[in-house]
Amino acid sequence: MTDWVFTREFDLEEFIWASLEPLFNLKPLARQYIIKGQICDILATTPDHQLVVLELKNVEDRYVVQQLTRYYASLRQAQPFADQVDYSLPIRLMAIAPTFHAHNHIDREHSRLDFEFCQFTVAGDGDRFSFQLASADSAVEIDARFHSFLQPIDGEPAPTPARVIGRPPKSLRAQLEQMTPERAELASVLRLQILEFDDRMREVGRSSRTQYGLAKGEKEVYKTKLCAEFFPPGGFNLPVLYLMLPYPKKEFGAPGHRYKQERVKGLAWANISLWSEEKTVTFYLGKSRAGLTQYHFTYGGYAKLCEPLLGYRPQFESVEDLVALALAEWKQVVEE
Template sequence: MKLRQVASGWEFESEKDLEDLVWNNLEKLFGYKPLKRQYQVSGQYCDILAFGKNKELVIIELKNSEDRYIVQQLTRYYDALIDEKPFPEHINFQVPVVLIAVTPNFHRDNYTDRKYHQLKFNFLQFKIICQEPKFNLNIINVDTTLNWKLDFDYSLENHIKKDIPAPPKRFYQLIEKCKPQEHSKLFKFRETILQFDDRMQEIAKEGGIYYGNGKTKHCAELRLDSKKELVLFLWLPRNFLWEQQGNIFRFRIWTDWNNATIVMPVSRGLGKVNPTRIEFAKQDAKNRSLNIFIYEALRRWFERI
């Protein structure tokens, strides 16, 4: 199993890593007996099939990131398995099938699809928590708040970070006037972004530095304003603070490199920001971690690549 460190914490390197952990601890987590993983039916592959104490069939679909079609996917598995009726020695098809979706986040369309569905779907949201030297997988039912916790070992010594190139000259020019205590945070900011994906590029230009891929798929930008102060821009959904959905826009971010808030959307250049608005942003940012903003920008960037 492999993990990777991201701005908001930790995530599985791949969906298979998540599946391995759940499959190997299925009884410990949920009390279900494992039947088969990656079971093929009607040309489709079900992540995990299991059964409960009443011989009910349990279908578990795992996602390592938000997926707006997980309800439809489980529906197709259900239909195919009801027709085939496999594992008759273990399954009683006269009792209701248990359908479980496991993902770090649920898309709002998942809730809409489930709302008007005849079948019952269990939405389980997971998060990896690091409490060195231990890690644990926290899973919560988003409807009942019933939760499960699985402790597991993961050696940080085996966690190899991708080598990143030395900062370009332009980076040092940009951070030159920052406070000395902010320098380490800015280097960490750069490392977090460049470690995220092998396709992530650092594009130094006269106006500043872009982080992304090509001319259009950006997730972050650093540049100096008219006062020669460092300004951060992130590409985020329009309604990020409320629904975390919507079209992607370039936002100017106020930050002290610990906390942050959106100041305003700016299509190009620096935008004109009222000093009063900056003061309001400082108050608004007190309980908002910059890492949350960065991680959302990285996740959205990855979806658009």
């Protein structure tokens, strides 16, 4: 038999989401769930309505315990899905990966929380593949629809090296220098949130515009795979944060404001208010952000609009939460 691996972490997530019941006896609750600027891979429940958080890694990752700890704190405080979860029970924290770093075991040993490490292998024999958990006696056969997600490997998957984030490009530095320390700190935090999300994310400075998207060589990004942008509108020194956020298609001819469970294709830039007390999202649909077609929402109003697209109503409490949604959407676009 030959050892195999999932081509992308997104592919692993697709398989685990579809296999929660046979693998772990869990009921799916939410995928890519956004809470307090963080993205939980999978939320599920046991038959007793105990909440389970699953963090998936396609390669060894030494920071998975810290990730799950932050998710635990946010979920324990916010208690989402209260009608489906019994929060009197402890929240289970599961890390699923092909290998675990020695630091993972040290972090788990000295934490006050309980973490479940689920190590897996994928074996192939002809046209049949199986997913084996080290803690389980039997393997689960991988359905044929997931076979295209797999590729053979020689030896253990190599761990992903830590990424070093350099200083901002001149386009953003010039704007940061004109801000108060508090505003500069917020912009820097958002920048790091974007860049630390995925190694494929590239930062490109263009005069007064700073863009973030899928890397195209060393100094470019694909225009069709942008995620975010800092850009000062005319007459202002402070940059505005623009995000590519999901927006549903309208049902033309239907009474009132009714939307389809389908995203608008193409550009759906959202202007996020950073420097005012008002928490608003302004959408510009189409190629231009200078036109008159604008749609304004409060955070709560936009969360309601997102519900049919995401399968749940997100809790947008901060700009970081909206950035997290933009990152999750960007990842789906990149991996289509």
